[in-house]
Amino acid sequence: MNNKGMENTDYIKHHCDHYLGHRYDHMGKRKYGDREVDVCIIGAGAAGSVLAYELSKAGLETVVIEAGPFWNPQSDFASDELAMQNLAWNDTRLVAGNNPLSMGHNNSGRGVGGGPVHFTGVFFRFHESDFRVRTMDGAAWDWPITYRDLEPYYSKIERDIRVSGPRYFPWGAFHGPYPYPEREPISANSQVFRRGCDVLGIRSTVAPLAILSAPFDGRPPCTNRGFCNQGCMPNAKYSGLIHHIPKAIGFGAEILSDSMVTKVLTDRSGDRVTGVEFVHDGKTYKQKAKIVIISAFVVETPRLLLNSATPGHPNGLANSSGMVGKYIMPHTGHDIYGKFDEEIRFYKGTPVLAVSQEFYETDLHRGFIRGYTFNAHGSRPVSMARTLAANAGIWGKQLKEIMLDFNFYARITLVGEVLPYEHNTITLGNEKDEYGLPRPVVTFSYGENENRLIAHGVARANEILEAAGGQPAFVVPDTAHLLGGCRMGDDPADSVVNRFCQTHDIPNLYICDASVFVTSGGCNPTETVMAVAARTADHLIQNAGRGGQKREEVSRGKVTANAR
Amino acid sequence: MKNSDVISNNAGSDKIDIHYPDFNVLDLMDEWDSHTKEIVRRRLEPLPDREFFTDREAWYMGMIARHMVYDYRDDIIEWVIHHFDRKLGSGIGESQRKQGTPPEAVLVREGLKALDHVSHLSFGKDFGELDEKQQFEILAGLQMGKAPKIPQWSQVPQKDLFDKLVSEIVAAYYSHPAIWSEIGYGGPMYPRTYVRIELGLTEPWEARRTEKNRGAGSDEQ
Ligand SMILES: Cc1cc2nc3c(=O)[nH]c(=O)nc-3n(C[C@H](O)[C@H](O)[C@H](O)COP(=O)(O)OP(=O)(O)OC[C@H]3O[C@@H](n4cnc5c(N)ncnc54)[C@H](O)[C@@H]3O)c2cc1C
Ligand code: SF4
Numbered sequence: 001m002n003n004k005g006m007e008n009t010d011y012i013k014h015h016c017d018h019y020l021g022h023r024y025d026h027m028g029k030r031k032y033g034d035r036e037v038d039v040c041i042i043g044a045g046a047a048g049s050v051l052a053y054e055l056s057k058a059g060l061e062t063v064v065i066e067a068g069p070f071w072n073p074q075s076d077f078a079s080d081e082l083a084m085q086n087l088a089w090n091d092t093r094l095v096a097g098n099n100p101l102s103m104g105h106n107n108s109g110r111g112v113g114g115g116p117v118h119f120t121g122v123f124f125r126f127h128e129s130d131f132r133v134r135t136m137d138g139a140a141w142d143w144p145i146t147y148r149d150l151e152p153y154y155s156k157i158e159r160d161i162r163v164s165g166p167r168y169f170p171w172g173a174f175h176g177p178y179p180y181p182e183r184e185p186i187s188a189n190s191q192v193f194r195r196g197c198d199v200l201g202i203r204s205t206v207a208p209l210a211i212l213s214a215p216f217d218g219r220p221p222c223t224n225r226g227f228c229n230q231g232c233m234p235n236a237k238y239s240g241l242i243h244h245i246p247k248a249i250g251f252g253a254e255i256l257s258d259s260m261v262t263k264v265l266t267d268r269s270g271d272r273v274t275g276v277e278f279v280h281d282g283k284t285y286k287q288k289a290k291i292v293i294i295s296a297f298v299v300e301t302p303r304l305l306l307n308s309a310t311p312g313h314p315n316g317l318a319n320s321s322g323m324v325g326k327y328i329m330p331h332t333g334h335d336i337y338g339k340f341d342e343e344i345r346f347y348k349g350t351p352v353l354a355v356s357q358e359f360y361e362t363d364l365h366r367g368f369i370r371g372y373t374f375n376a377h378g379s380r381p382v383s384m385a386r387t388l389a390a391n392a393g394i395w396g397k398q399l400k401e402i403m404l405d406f407n408f409y410a411r412i413t414l415v416g417e418v419l420p421y422e423h424n425t426i427t428l429g430n431e432k433d434e435y436g437l438p439r440p441v442v443t444f445s446y447g448e449n450e451n452r453l454i455a456h457g458v459a460r461a462n463e464i465l466e467a468a469g470g471q472p473a474f475v476v477p478d479t480a481h482l483l484g485g486c487r488m489g490d491d492p493a494d495s496v497v498n499r500f501c502q503t504h505d506i507p508n509l510y511i512c513d514a515s516v517f518v519t520s521g522g523c524n525p526t527e528t529v530m531a532v533a534a535r536t537a538d539h540l541i542q543n544a545g546r547g548g549q550k551r552e553e554v555s556r557g558k559v560t561a562n563a564r
Numbered sequence: 565m566k567n568s569d570v571i572s573n574n575a576g577s578d579k580i581d582i583h584y585p586d587f588n589v590l591d592l593m594d595e596w597d598s599h600t601k602e603i604v605r606r607r608l609e610p611l612p613d614r615e616f617f618t619d620r621e622a623w624y625m626g627m628i629a630r631h632m633v634y635d636y637r638d639d640i641i642e643w644v645i646h647h648f649d650r651k652l653g654s655g656i657g658e659s660q661r662k663q664g665t666p667p668e669a670v671l672v673r674e675g676l677k678a679l680d681h682v683s684h685l686s687f688g689k690d691f692g693e694l695d696e697k698q699q700f701e702i703l704a705g706l707q708m709g710k711a712p713k714i715p716q717w718s719q720v721p722q723k724d725l726f727d728k729l730v731s732e733i734v735a736a737y738y739s740h741p742a743i744w745s746e747i748g749y750g751g752p753m754y755p756r757t758y759v760r761i762e763l764g765l766t767e768p769w770e771a772r773r774t775e776k777n778r779g780a781g782s783d784e785q
Contacts, residue, residue, distance in 0.1 A: 074597075074599075075599055076599075077599070078597070078599045078600040078603050078752070079596065079597070079600045079751070079752030079753055079754050080600055080603050080604065080739070080752065081735075081739065082647070082735060082736065082739040083603045086656075088659065089657075089659075090656055090657035090658070090659050091657040091659075092657045092658040092659065092660065092661050092667075093659070093660050093661075094660075094661055094662070094663045095660045095661065095662055095663065096662065096663040100660070100662055101660065102659070102660060103659045103660040104657075104659025104660060105659065106659075185761060185762050186761075186762070187761045187762070188761065188762055188763040188764075188765075191762060191763050192763070223753075223754075223757035223758065224757060224758040224759075224761050225753035225754055225757065225758060226753065226758075227753070227754070233597065233754045233755075234754065234755075342763065342764065343764075343766075343773075344763075345748075345750070345766070345770070347749055347750055348750065348758050348761045349758065349761040380749070381738040381739075381743070381744065381747060381749050382734075382735050382738045382739055384738075385734045385735070385737070385738040386731050386734050386735045386738070388734075389632075389730045389731055389734040390727055390730060390731040390734075393707060395631075395632050395633075395707075395730050395734070396631055396632060396633075396634045396700075397634045399632075399633070399634070399734070400633065400634040400635065403738065403743075403747055404581070404582060404583065404746065404747055405583075406747040406748065406749060407583070407747070407748045407749075407771070429663065441663060442660070
């Protein structure tokens, strides 16, 4: 990707090779060069950062290859929505289906830290039921792991990055307390949400957040500037860029940034992977590794597997089941706006400071299964106006008038569960990108369950806004997040990886990111992405030195979190 | 540029009431970090030469933008076109494109030509020669996918053309500091911090309604 003509032309030159005591703007001094390392991780996002940290800490030789830059928050980030669209994966994805997805800034990060560099920081555990949708609701599938398997890793991640949250969290299996105190004060937008909930007897809490409420590790607490989706300049918000990756470098990891992995390499038999091929600045390089972990997110992970097809794996690597790229799931992301007589000014404060999961679990009286989370969700002018125009068809005089009342709106976002459907897929298109690789096609259509869930959630959100003293104003359809495409399972015939994120087909190839999700849950997913990564790291560490990766026994007992 | 100058020649918005006529977000510029300052300042400076649009295309884009954001201030509209021009000229990805829709540079270029064809069919003139009402009618038709049928629409899907134009134009327009001032948006905020974020509280530097404008925001205004 070139940055030519991009408004925020970087005025610091990014280095592309980083390891302890070394930073280079060329590939001539790589730490391992032609040598085979223990682990090569593709993508330094939410999952990749945790893996890099845990594995290098355990003494494994680790190289992380990241397509985007190693951002410098002070000189690369800015308090500006338009310029900061460059934090996203802007490469063109082809979209199809009845509800073609917005990609880019809406769900895909690029650069060290990945999605969390511009995420909102709302940090939930999944509920026990999320792992057992088949058993409980007779739809979708159960995960091969349970809440109990992830529980120690949720706690570990929360502790490691000092998640802030309420003293008592009313829903799910975990009721707090969180390592850091809840945020105080909360924004006006979150206050009116809680006011409306109170009137209706709906429980709400201050949001659990991957954002500091007190100093930690040389980083300050949040200053409420509200630009979380543009990159946090004070470093109050978590991302691997400022936490796990620098620490991994301290433990000996090497990070190669601005380097796009274009192929995973296999040996002649095709039974094992041997490393990866990547492109930096137009030139192709190789990194050999005993174990390769793909953590490139829901679109690029399946795409890389499909693009790495060999005569022995004609349908793509790890795809003997045909499941690579299938069953992708966004969340519903409908924004419900209410207008108030008083000024709300929802540009102020961390965007989400209050939430409710009162409608999270299945209640068949509602006419659909599963449920959703409400996030009181602030906004900014570009995001509000653009989605009004592009998603709700409001423009011209009407848009102008609405936007003049910008300060009088409050907003609730409906983060709803989307069931996995076989027709929602990542496939390869006919068109090629700058590397000569087929562009991905992202196909998505809602099902009937989602349409009912959305109708229910929108009605409820409007009731909350009304109870708070507002007038329901408009609903902007949207989606958020993306999950699935390489789902985990015990049966190699209908899943891509096992319960430890090891591919069924190739024992030394792992996939560990949001793509392994079996179901979407009805809340923001990244704590689960990171907990799965920490669990995978534990498994790899326990197996290290056992002479390479053997296929996992499905019945193998769970491993426990590293004592810390 | 002073906010008040801007409003006085805002012909398209003459009946629109502004809550914060006295607020100018640029007064706070000294408080911004240098990277942000540089980015926003460039929106106010003389614009460099275009890279993508021809003169005629830029003229058309200007007319379209005025409809879409309901604003007639030339400096702001020029900046909006400049932003779009740079994006189309840059090769930055499109994030997403519907399968079967041409790349955005083709979509926009061919789309602008198609506007003339459809205008001839409806009114016997080029789009640029139409009066505002007629132009509006064509654009509103595009949005619904209901502009008169011409063969070009099979290559340039009209709804996709409209969505591309409106989302880029609107994003750029609401990135202009004059518009931030008008809507009372506090703008960039670093290294300065917010302390007063609760209902009814404002920092001393935030936009305030004048006495005359109090009570605005209700539906009866
Ligand atoms: C605007 C926004 C708001 C969000 N808000 C929240 C929130 O409040 N709470 C929450 O829980 N979640 C939120 N999310 C979602 C969250 O960002 C994702 O769930 C999370 O980032 C997924 O982690 P991942 O490791 O799977 O992928 P990512 O974090 O996306 O990391 C993938 C990395 O791989 C790199 N990569 C891809 N392909 C290649 C390749 N071929 N070679 C080398 N590198 C490659 C990418 O550049 C990227 O850095 C938000 C996301 C967005 C975009
Ligand atoms: S609101 Fe807080 S966490 Fe978000 S960008 Fe601002 S300082 Fe960072």
